[in-house]
Amino acid sequence: MKIGILQTGHSPDNMKDQLGDYGEMFTKLLGGHGFDFKIWSVVDGDFPASAVDADGWLITGSKHGAYEDHDWIPPLEDLIRAIRETGRPLVGICFGHQIIAQALGGTVEKFSGGWSVGRTEYTVNGQPMALNAWHQDQVTAIPSSATVVGSSDFCANAALLYDDQIWTIQPHPEFGSDFIDGLIRTRGKGVVPDHQLEAASALLEKPTNNADIATHIADFFKKERP
Template sequence: MKIGILQTGHSPDELTDKFGEYDEMFRTLLDGNGFEYETFSVVDQKFPQSVDDADGWIITGSRHGAYEDHPWIPPLEDLIRDIQQSGKPLIGVCFGHQIIAQALGGTVEKFKGGWAVGRTEYDFDGHKVSLNAWHQDQVVELPDGAQVLGTNDFCKNAMLSYGDTIWTVQAHPEFSNGFVEGLMQTRGKGVVPDDLMQDAASRQDASNSNPEIARYMADFLKKARA
């Protein structure tokens, strides 16, 4: 099965040697599932020719806002709607979660409650999971047909599905604890409140649910559909 990775941002230059680019993090996360991959750096306006260039799709995170005025955002929204119409599986993570909701009629905005950073717990499918978060923007109004699968008190629309072909998550199952520590040093200072980063740093030695969510994502992509 070929997975097309729609890369919507770049890892900080200071961290790429150790942790890789965003598309590489997904390849690592989903390793062992027999997928082949092709990356399309849509943030650099490099788009696939059609939805048929892959059997399933993933949209990465980004430092950009879904609501910002960038020339690559409208064609990405068009592609999202085309993928939905095609019936191919699509997964969105953080920015990917947000841009899918926006493309399908929802609303994304800079959340008045501030930032979520580091290891964060969510109610998902009847139990607790812990994932690394790094966001201020949130999906605040759902598109028609969206179903909430994961939530917490800070982010009520943390995991969404659209039928059986689209699944999205606000947090980052592809981010290791070490990468989040690096983000605090490279992108957090002067942007994220110091007390939030200190609190996040105190939780970063704990385990997370990345392997569980990776299995869920792989099963979702492989799922037989009519």
């Protein structure tokens, strides 16, 4: 099964060589499940020719906002709707979660409650899960076709399911503690309140459910659909 990864952002330059770019993180996260991967860096204008160029699709995170004026966002929304029409499975992570919701009629905003950073506890698919977060934007109104399947005290619409074809989640199952530590030291300073960065640093050694979400994503891609 070929999974097309639509990369919508890049790792910080000083972390990319050691920890990988966003697309590579997902090939590692989903490695061992029998997939072939192709990465299209849509943030740089590199798009697939059509929605049938892969058997399943995944949209990565990004430092950009889904509501921002970038040349690559409208064609990405068009591609999301085209994928929906094909019936192929689609997964969205963080920005991917948000841009899918926006493309299908939802609302994404800079959340007035501030940031969620580091290890955060969620309920996902009815199970308690600890996953790494790094976001201020949120899906504040879900599309009519979406069902909420994950939430936290901070993020009401943390995971969404669309007719068993699209599954999206706000936190980052591809981020390990090393990557969060790097973000705290690079992108976090002067942007995220210091007390939140300190709290996130204190939780770096605690385990997360990244592997459980990876298995769920793999099973979601492989599921037989009409």
